[in-house]
Amino acid sequence: MAKAYWVSAYRAVKDADKLAAYAKLAGPAIAAGGGRFLARGLPAKVYEYGLAERTVLIEFDSVEQATAVHDSPDYQAALAALGDGAERDLRIVEGV
Template identity: 35%
Template structure:
């Protein structure tokens, strides 16, 4: 089963508010089985334009696990803090598994 990834791009308008969101959401990450792969304030843009000034990449065991974390009461309680502190885009992506090569 492919992994699930949550990618958030955030245009932070209230750093203290984002701190409150981070503190409120952190416990849900552990309980949801997330691995934080990246929190980057300066992504290298190769083409086009990128939204925001911070990008977060989370890894889950599956798309279903990512969706369950996002929909959880615990995480949803933190979401209004993020909405108040940043303009955010968020997506769930299905990981890619390379097909087996013939022997």
């Protein structure tokens, strides 16, 4: 079974307090579901049409596991805490 990755790009952070509240809940929810943070922060370098925006990369054992964590009550509580505090693009990508 192929691993899966959450790729989350933050287009804008509108409320740092809401983002902090989200992070406090999201980190434990993701770790409890088997997610492993591989990278997070601003890019060291951008090329082509890349944007210098905060990016988070999280590894899971499968697409099913990644989806289950996203849809879990604990992660949904984290999203509720974030509310409109950030504009993000979250994708689940299957590994090769």
